[in-house]
Amino acid sequence: MVEKLSSVFTAAVQIPFPQFSSTKCPEDLSVLYSNRAACYLKIGNCSECIKDCTVSLEFVPFMLKPLLRRAAAYETLEQYSRAYVDYNTAVQVDCSVQAAQDGMNRMRKYLIDKDGSSWREKLPPVPSVPLSAQRRWGPSAPRNTGERTCMPQNAGDTGSNKSQQAKSLKEEGNMLVRKGEHRKAVDKYSASLKLDNKEFTTYTNRALCHLQLKQYPEAMQDCTAALALDPNNVKAFYRRAVARKELKDYTGSVTDLQEMLKRDPTNFPGQRLLQEVQMFLK
Structure with a gap:
């Protein structure tokens, strides 16, 4: 069945571009290549999967599905540095995608085992994703997952009323935590966060709840x-370090705690946790 699907997508991408709908939308071609890549990945043809994902991303850069599929193909071929770049x-693009987070953590472990502390220096260049392609930055940002985006999108309601509702819900959450x-x-x-996903303290507050519920990946x-x-958020570094410790990612936990202590050297809970995690590494 998968082989038949692959043949269908092969025929589709060979149709001359002008024969597509009158919109001549590059997103259509991007989706076709990405879908055929998924079939190649299913049947274990990782090289062709990588080729199709690369073409898909040339039509529409920073689309999630071809990025994740190409990363999985690289990982299968044990090209861990390339897989890390795609997962990263x-x-x-979207920090809420757990598969990307998990993949990046797996690749980090492989690369540390292979190259030691200098593993980052041996990575291929990691692209900087523009704000327009980052889903977390605003409710009206493009989803960038492979759906058609040729039609103009209506601006979302991001006025003060929505902001006030988000603040009120956050306060209700704070009361429930107490x-x-x-x-x-x-x-x-x-x-x-559905109303305002730019409020970093809501993320750190929810992270605290996840820790209490032992939902460490979340x-x-x-x-x-x-x-x-907020790249200097001490609470986020500390709470992520706790989560990583519980997930036995001790190296990642130490890194987070060291980054936290650079910003807050006298933080006693951070100092104590760093000593504890370093004991596990020994």
């Missing part, structure tokens, strides 16, 4: 989102 790029009702607080913070994800908005 996907995280820049009562120890962390699961309900997560729902409030999530609703707040806590790490929220801290990463907070740091994308």
